Amino acid sequence: MEDFFEKLSMFTNFIWPLLLLAGAYLVGSIIEKKHFQSIRKREDGLHGIPVVSFDTMPEDWRVSSSDMVTGSIVISLDYFKRVIAGLRGLIGGRIKTYEPLLERARREALLRMTESAREQGYDAIFNVRLETSRLANAGRDGKGTAGVEMLAFGTAVKLASRIG
Amino acid sequence: MKFIAKKPREGINVSDEHPLVEAGTLIVGLTAIFIVIALALIFIIEVALYFVSTEAEAELFSDWIPDDLVTVSPADERLEQTQLLIDRLVMHWADTPYEFRVEIDDSDVANAMALPGGLIIVTQGLLDQVESENELAFVLGHELGHFRNRDHLRALGRGLVLSIFFAVITGNDVAGLGINATDIALRGFSREQETKADAFGLAIVHSEYGHVNQAARLFERWDAADENSLAIITYLSTHPQPGDRVERLRAIAERDGWRTEGPTTSLGWKGR
Ligand SMILES: [Zn+2]
Numbered sequence: 001m002e003d004f005f006e007k008l009s010m011f012t013n014f015i016w017p018l019l020l021l022a023g024a025y026l027v028g029s030i031i032e033k034k035h036f037q038s039i040r041k042r043e044d045g046l047h048g049i050p051v052v053s054f055d056t057m058p059e060d061w062r063v064s065s066s067d068m069v070t071g072s073i074v075i076s077l078d079y080f081k082r083v084i085a086g087l088r089g090l091i092g093g094r095i096k097t098y099e100p101l102l103e104r105a106r107r108e109a110l111l112r113m114t115e116s117a118r119e120q121g122y123d124a125i126f127n128v129r130l131e132t133s134r135l136a137n138a139g140r141d142g143k144g145t146a147g148v149e150m151l152a153f154g155t156a157v158k159l160a161s162r163i164g
Numbered sequence: 165m166k167f168i169a170k171k172p173r174e175g176i177n178v179s180d181e182h183p184l185v186e187a188g189t190l191i192v193g194l195t196a197i198f199i200v201i202a203l204a205l206i207f208i209i210e211v212a213l214y215f216v217s218t219e220a221e222a223e224l225f226s227d228w229i230p231d232d233l234v235t236v237s238p239a240d241e242r243l244e245q246t247q248l249l250i251d252r253l254v255m256h257w258a259d260t261p262y263e264f265r266v267e268i269d270d271s272d273v274a275n276a277m278a279l280p281g282g283l284i285i286v287t288q289g290l291l292d293q294v295e296s297e298n299e300l301a302f303v304l305g306h307e308l309g310h311f312r313n314r315d316h317l318r319a320l321g322r323g324l325v326l327s328i329f330f331a332v333i334t335g336n337d338v339a340g341l342g343i344n345a346t347d348i349a350l351r352g353f354s355r356e357q358e359t360k361a362d363a364f365g366l367a368i369v370h371s372e373y374g375h376v377n378q379a380a381r382l383f384e385r386w387d388a389a390d391e392n393s394l395a396i397i398t399y400l401s402t403h404p405q406p407g408d409r410v411e412r413l414r415a416i417a418e419r420d421g422w423r424t425e426g427p428t429t430s431l432g433w434k435g436r
Contacts, residue, residue, distance in 0.1 A: 009401070025183070047169050049169070050169070080183070080187070084187050084190060087190040087194055088186075094179065096179040096183070097183050097186065099177055102177070103177045107172060
């Protein structure tokens with residue numbers, strides 16, 4: 001019976017957080033892998049639409065119509081990334097577990113923007129900008145992070161004649 | 165201008181390192197750092213204990229009680245009687261620097277603890293479990309033993325180190341940490357500290373009653389109980405297992421030739 005108590009406290013203190021961590025890692029890395037696969041596939045499909053960050057339109061573009069297009073994604077951290085980043089926060093350095101997360105967010109936002117431009121029949125996007133904001137968690141006095149939003153926006157144009 | 169579509173280049177913004185490698189490095193490295201810091205702090209606590217006299221501690225903490233302690237009504241008769249019992253027991257510890265104070269915690273979970281400045285906390289749950297004054301006297305004598313060996317200060321120091329560490333890990337405010345009774349209650353002493361406290365507690369009981377009959381009765385009952393109920397599990401998580409304890413106390417009594425038979429005293433608030 002004392003065994004039972006020891007096992008119980010052992011479980012709540014060590015095994016449960018480890019299980020949670022392992023579970024979050026497994027599920028999180030599967031989702032991440034799938035997401036990257038989907039991103040690469042869709043990038044291949046959109047291949048050829050110019051998406052540039054010039055703030056003025058290249059002079060040789062002859063434009064018949066234009067509109068603003070946006071693409072945005074809200075993406076959350078998993079428990080594993082959060083814990084590892086928390087440990088990293090003690091000593092500093094690259095938060096390597098966050099880098100793929102933000103990379104996914106950037107490429108996904110750009111993809112959504114480009115897909116929306118193509119759906120509306122536009123041929124190119126210029127003056128493309130990216131913005132990030134952190135979504136605060138309602139709990140813990142807003143100290144926690146629920147996720148990040150990545151917003152991509154730009155001016156989509158329909159080219160009357162595409163030179164070059 | 166010619167636009168040549170290119171696919172995004174991989175591997176620039178994302179590290180190639182496997183996340184588990186990073187996790188492993190961080191966990192092993194930080195654990196090592198923490199162990200070194202913890203050992204250094206425990207050493208500092210020992211050094212500080214050497215320099216801070218018991219008198220200074222008794223003075224410094226003379227009015228202190230933990231932030232989260234919920235006590236029973238000051239008019240509760242058990243409070244006065246327990247205090248009187250402690251005062252009687254302390255007479256057998258001639259050179260004590262403390263003025264012992266007792267507080268009764270409102271909790272139904274059995275526990276007893278020694279806190280800085282001569283504060284002894286017993287829970288209502290413990291008072292429900294003891295059936296004679298002799299049983300209670302041993303539990304109190306055991307806590308007095310922790311004071312004598314200054315275990316309570318070690319526990320406090322180590323507890324502070326641990327709470328600071330967890331506050332750092334979880335990102336809580338380190339400056340706002342209070343000293344909580346629940347923290348301290350959940351912190352056990354080493355086997356050696358417990359054995360010494362038991363020996364001291366039994367010696368005090370022997371001096372008070374002239375025999376050690378019933379001193380370990382509480383633990384005999386707990387040992388015989390089929391299951392550890394929730395009411396006593398906390399006490400057992402910070403104290404030795406009752407069976408071992410009964411054995412050890414019997415051995416001490418035999419070694420010192422103490423009488424194991426004698427009249428027991430009943431508790432004023434029981435059996436009426
Ligand atoms: Zn003890």
